[in-house]
Amino acid sequence: MAGLRNFIKLAKWRPTLSLALASQQRSKYTQHQGVKGIRNRKSYFEAQMQQGKRDDDNDEQNGDSRSSGELFDMRFLDDRAYDEVAGGAMRITRNVATSQQVLILQPYVKWSAKRNLPQDVKPEDQLAEATALIRSLPNWQVAKALKVPLENLKRRTLFGSGKIDELKTLIADLRQEMSLTCLFVSKGTLSFAQKRYLEEEFHLPVMDRYSVVIQILRLHATSAEARLQVAMAELPYIWSQAKDASASQIRRQGYALSDLQKEILKTRERKLRAELEQVRRHRQLLRQKRKQQNxxxxxxxxxxxxxxxxxxxxxxxxxxxxxxxxxxxxxxxxxxxxxxxxxxxxxxxxxxxxxxxxxxxxxxxxxxxxxxxxxxxxxxxxxxxxxxxxxxxxxxxxxxxxxxxxxxxxxxxxxxxxxxxxxxxxxxxxxxxxxxxxxxxxxxxxxxxxxxxxxxxxxxxxxxxTGRRKIQMRVPSGGPEMAWLYKNAAVIDTQADLENPQRLLMQVVISQRTLEQFKREFC
Incomplete structure (x- = not known):
């Protein structure tokens, strides 16, 4: 068992990122309606990339002796320019320790014939799971959680006008009681149009299940490998929100990715895919080693x-x-x-x-x-x-x-x-x-x-x-056969051979391939 645990410990690995966005000067951010954007020229980003490449070349020439974990450039995942885009799309920040008072709304289709949920899943169960999601984040408190019946989940406003007025009154009361800070609509993903409308009506940031889960994943992603995968999981949502905003013709409301922001997202996605492919190849090697160890x-x-x-x-x-x-x-x-x-x-x-x-x-x-x-x-x-x-x-x-x-x-x-x-x-x-x-x-x-x-x-x-089987083998007591079986097979039991006191009866679990090796070695 000790040998197996040592093998597992030696197999641990931390992926590295070759991208070094060495930026000593930060571009200026200009606030506009909906999302913060970077209005500097694209050439600035290209200069950053060239500078990063030169830094990489210098590290290689100087024989950088840092460990693989240190080579993982955290500035890449913490880039402020990307955070501006991600925060605008998902309404999340990296500082999960900030206290939040959240109102949870669990929409559901009230007509059973139109529901696409399993028959034994009730709105109460969905609401309980949404509450558990919020409580998984430190310092996030559930101000109130309620179910909201709807005719369908695809309308642009999501809720009807009567329900909007009712929710406005509730939100105003909660703001006075406990300083409500966020609205969580427990739906897989909200379209940009739905999110934009609700934020304008309630004057609160609106999050969907995807946004909240990403926030939880960011909190629990402690290893470099986990952070790579969480970073990659954020990008499809950001692209879908930008695409939905364009398709809905709401550019005039302020949500539009500049060419520089698009280039940042594309470069980030390309680098992450390359690193994840490296993770996959490394795990294939680990599986091959485990297979060799049988x-x-x-x-x-x-x-x-x-x-x-x-x-x-x-x-x-x-x-x-x-x-x-x-x-x-x-x-x-x-x-x-x-x-x-x-x-x-x-x-x-x-x-x-x-x-x-x-x-x-x-x-x-x-x-x-x-x-x-x-x-x-x-x-x-x-x-x-x-x-x-x-x-x-x-x-x-x-x-x-x-x-x-x-x-x-x-x-x-x-x-x-x-x-x-x-x-x-x-x-x-x-x-x-x-x-x-x-x-x-x-x-x-x-x-x-x-x-x-x-x-x-x-x-x-x-x-x-695995093709293993339990068999009983008669071997010399204290001989090399006995040591070989202890090393290469699982020994269940040993007992003295009543017919020959110089031999032992060993009950072992052994594969056919290992058994053939034993025969070639000792028979």
């Missing part, structure tokens, strides 16, 4: 906050390395953790980013570089929160996402899935919440309930998928 891979997936990290902690007994948090999107990096099955076979558990419904697919497409590890594992453990009222809908969403990932990564090939119903201690009759036809394990990762049957199932699946 460690079985177990990917743990599920809806956000279902208990994936808690389960891995329970199965691996990593008390210090893993610290589960009761927050949405607490895990952004795909991390590897050493574990051991009842047959003493060493395995690797892969912790993955959680899924969430009502978000554009483009948001999670930016995490494909790391989610590939899930689809290329030997087996998948699908962790589900059985205590959640929308458990079935969450399961269906994760399964459909996995099918999509399998098609994009492995051509419809999907590893075997073990369904795990977590948090069963919070539900007296958890079987009533599950379909009888679905094979599953009822567990509680926190209370250590139901883990032994789960481990036996994982062991059986791993042995079947």
């Amino acid at each position: 460690y079985p891979i177990i990917s743990v997936v599920g809806y956000t906050n279902a208990g994936k990290t808690s389960l891995i902690k329970a199965l691996t007994a990593e008390s210090d390395a893993l610290q589960p948090r009761n927050q949405l999107f607490a895990t952004l990096d795909v991390t590897a953790h050493a574990g051991q099955l009842p047959c003493n076979l060493q395995v690797i558990y892969m912790d993955t980013v959680g899924f969430m419904s009502d978000l554009p697919t483009g948001l999670f497409e930016c995490f494909v570089a790391t989610l590939e590890d899930a689809m290329l594992a030997d087996i998948i453990i699908h962790v589900q929160d059985i205590s959640h009222p929308c458990h079935n809908a969450q399961r269906n969403h994760v399964e459909s996402t996995l099918r999509s990932l399998a098609f994009n990564v492995g051509g419809e090939h999907q590893p075997p899935i073990i369904n795990v119903f977590n948090k069963c201690d919070l539900v007296p009759n958890a079987d009533d919440h599950a379909e009888e036809s679905t094979a599953h394990h009822r567990i509680s990762a926190r209370s250590q309930i139901g883990l032994d049957p789960l481990l036996l199932d994982i062991e059986a699946q791993i042995l079947s998928v």
